[in-house]
Amino acid sequence: MKIGVFDSGFGGLTVLRALFERIPQADYLYLGDTARLPYGAKSRDTVARYAASSARFLAAEGAEFLVIACNTASALALDAIRSAVTVPVLGVVETGANAADRSSTSRDVMVIATAATVESHAYTAACAERGMRAIEKACPLLVPLVEEGWIEHPVTADVLRIYMAELMEVARGVGLNADTLVLGCTHYPLLRRQIEAAVPESLRVIDSAEVTADEVARRLRLGGQGSSAKTRFFATDSVAKFRVLGGRFLGRAIADVELVDLEAGNRQ
Amino acid sequence: MKIGVFDSGFGGLTVLRALFERIPQADYLYLGDTARLPYGAKSRDTVARYAASSARFLAAEGAEFLVIACNTASALALDAIRSAVTVPVLGVVETGANAADRSSTSRDVMVIATAATVESHAYTAACAERGMRAIEKACPLLVPLVEEGWIEHPVTADVLRIYMAELMEVARGVGLNADTLVLGCTHYPLLRRQIEAAVPESLRVIDSAEVTADEVARRLRLGGQGSSAKTRFFATDSVAKFRVLGGRFLGRAIADVELVDLEAGNRQ
Numbered sequence: 001m002k003i004g005v006f007d008s009g010f011g012g013l014t015v016l017r018a019l020f021e022r023i024p025q026a027d028y029l030y031l032g033d034t035a036r037l038p039y040g041a042k043s044r045d046t047v048a049r050y051a052a053s054s055a056r057f058l059a060a061e062g063a064e065f066l067v068i069a070c071n072t073a074s075a076l077a078l079d080a081i082r083s084a085v086t087v088p089v090l091g092v093v094e095t096g097a098n099a100a101d102r103s104s105t106s107r108d109v110m111v112i113a114t115a116a117t118v119e120s121h122a123y124t125a126a127c128a129e130r131g132m133r134a135i136e137k138a139c140p141l142l143v144p145l146v147e148e149g150w151i152e153h154p155v156t157a158d159v160l161r162i163y164m165a166e167l168m169e170v171a172r173g174v175g176l177n178a179d180t181l182v183l184g185c186t187h188y189p190l191l192r193r194q195i196e197a198a199v200p201e202s203l204r205v206i207d208s209a210e211v212t213a214d215e216v217a218r219r220l221r222l223g224g225q226g227s228s229a230k231t232r233f234f235a236t237d238s239v240a241k242f243r244v245l246g247g248r249f250l251g252r253a254i255a256d257v258e259l260v261d262l263e264a265g266n267r268q
Numbered sequence: 269m270k271i272g273v274f275d276s277g278f279g280g281l282t283v284l285r286a287l288f289e290r291i292p293q294a295d296y297l298y299l300g301d302t303a304r305l306p307y308g309a310k311s312r313d314t315v316a317r318y319a320a321s322s323a324r325f326l327a328a329e330g331a332e333f334l335v336i337a338c339n340t341a342s343a344l345a346l347d348a349i350r351s352a353v354t355v356p357v358l359g360v361v362e363t364g365a366n367a368a369d370r371s372s373t374s375r376d377v378m379v380i381a382t383a384a385t386v387e388s389h390a391y392t393a394a395c396a397e398r399g400m401r402a403i404e405k406a407c408p409l410l411v412p413l414v415e416e417g418w419i420e421h422p423v424t425a426d427v428l429r430i431y432m433a434e435l436m437e438v439a440r441g442v443g444l445n446a447d448t449l450v451l452g453c454t455h456y457p458l459l460r461r462q463i464e465a466a467v468p469e470s471l472r473v474i475d476s477a478e479v480t481a482d483e484v485a486r487r488l489r490l491g492g493q494g495s496s497a498k499t500r501f502f503a504t505d506s507v508a509k510f511r512v513l514g515g516r517f518l519g520r521a522i523a524d525v526e527l528v529d530l531e532a533g534n535r536q
Contacts, residue, residue, distance in 0.1 A: 035314050036304060043506040046303045144412040155430070158423055238311040263531060 001220060002027045004063025004087075006054050009037040010242070011143075011186030012069030013249035015092070016231075018213035019067070023222045028231040029063050032246070033262065035236035038143070039072040040114035047073055047116070048080035053262045057234070059085040067216060068092060071113055071184050071208070075122030090216060092208045093117075096182045097126035099211035103204050104132055104180045110167055110203075111136040112195075113184030114143065123184055135176055136184070137167045146187045147245070156191065160198040168199075182206045190249070233257045269488060270295045272331025272355075274322050277305040278510070279411075279454030280337030281517035283360070284499075286481035287335070291490045296499040297331050300514070301530065303504035306411070307340040308382035315341055315384070316348035321530045325502070327353040335484060336360060339381055339452050339476070343390030358484060360476045361385075364450045365394035367479035371472050372400055372448045378435055378471075379404040380463075381452030382411065391452055403444055404452070405435045414455045415513070424459070428466040436467075450474045458517070501525045 003026050005016050016030050033054050039047045051073040055066055066089045068074045074091030082089050100109045109132055111123040118138040127134035145156045171178055181203050189209045196205050217223035235242040239257035246254045271294050273284050284298050301322050307315045319341040323334055334357045336342045336349060342359030350357050368377045379391040383406040395402035413424045439446055449471050451457060457477045464473050485491035503510040507525035514522045
């Protein structure tokens with residue numbers, strides 16, 4: 001089984017890392033569309049065009065199953081991606097909503113994500129389909145803080161305290177009794193401990209990387225057995241930067257990264 | 269005179285705002301390549317390709333003089349831009365270095381900018397050409413803080429205190445006696461007061477937007493007189509977002525923004 005994992009950048013490597021642990025016997029293709037990141041600030045049409053070309057690339061390279069490990073692309077472009085390829089496609093918004101569905105007894109959940117994911121209200125829609133109410137909050141400083149490497153840092157603790165207080169305030173305002181918080185951005189698992197410290201203990205934090213790997217394993221009826229995976233990494237911009245930054249997200253060194261030009265590919 | 273102003277996003281609007289004040293009688297074309305921002309995280313080749321296509325667009329729309337109001341593009345792609353068009357091109361790195369040259373008596377300067385601008389060492393090279401020593405520091409959290417609207421905010425004050433202390437530490441380590449600090453990113457003028465509060469009073473802060481407008485006025489022998497400018501705004505992504513966010517940088521409302529597709533244009 002060859003599984004394609006797509007993200008606009010490095011964050012999706014937290015999903016790949018979880019997949020390595022859950023399904024070690026599969027082969028993986030990872031594409032980071034780093035020349036065009038971040039998707040989080042772009043419009044639906046632009047994200048759909050970029051994500052569809054990325055999905056086509058992974059399918060052409062042999063992926064038999066696609067994981068859209070990018071919340072923005074899952075929120076804005078899942079239909080466009082499914083139209084672009086014939087293989088099964090799973091997005092992190094639906095896996096996050098499925099996990100919230102299993103976790104929540106109050107049926108009220110909260111979601112933190114990038115501005116574009118929140119503006120799409122994809123999580124609210126996915127939660128409503130599963131009979132849950134949701135409120136979403138954009139936390140645009142968290143990705144830059146992670147990329148600055150300020151993980152265990154007082155400024156990050158302050159920012160989280162402010163964001164979480166604002167979120168709780170909104171929840172109180174609308175009478176939401178949430179028992180579950182979904183981390184709706186693949187950078188956020190790196191801040192999981194800090195986020196858990198900034199919210200009431202009663203709130204269960206759902207790590208989208210972990211629950212996505214679990215759901216892929218269930219869908220493919222794979223998991224737990226086998227040898228170590230063979231993985232190819234592709235990036236649309238600086239492979240040197242991908243190796244350095246990517247290693248932090250993956251939790252292990254990345255040896256080889258192949259440079260691809262999706263714009264040239266689309267033009268042919 | 270029709271002046272084209274180019275940036276990857278909204279930051280260059282601080283330069284346009286300064287141009288409005290300095291040369292009110294000119295007409296302006298502003299292009300924000302918002303579908304492909306930020307340039308700050310991308311490689312030299314990618315930035316050069318994007319910036320050249322943007323410059324060609326502005327020249328084709330009638331610009332007689334181009335201001336590259338994007339530090340990353342000025343640092344990485346000025347030669348590529350000058351090869352792509354026949355009109356005169358002025359970049360904010362050279363105007364910043366020229367202003368430092370006029371300001372500094374110690375001949376030692378400091379520069380704060382995005383990671384890509386710093387990694388290019390374009391300011392160090394431009395300062396060396398003018399007989400000055402420079403040290404540069406990447407401040408990757410400042411752009412997101414400005415875009416979050418956290419201008420007069422304790423977290424921003426903390427981040428600036430940390431960044432400036434790190435910068436002073438490096439300066440002491442290499443025996444630099446700086447009297448001038450160049451704001452090497454067009455977002456930073458919005459934080460000018462906060463930055464001035466975080467550094468010694470003896471340090472003169474150079475606002476790249478102001479000094480660029482001054483230099484354009486000198487080069488074109490224009491300034492100070494005339495009626496209000498006619499301006500067209502172009503963006504490669506969401507025009508609605510451009511109007512809202514852009515107004516904050518420009519300091520006045522933006523009525524009409526035209527959507528352009530530079531990738532389609534290049535393919536024809």
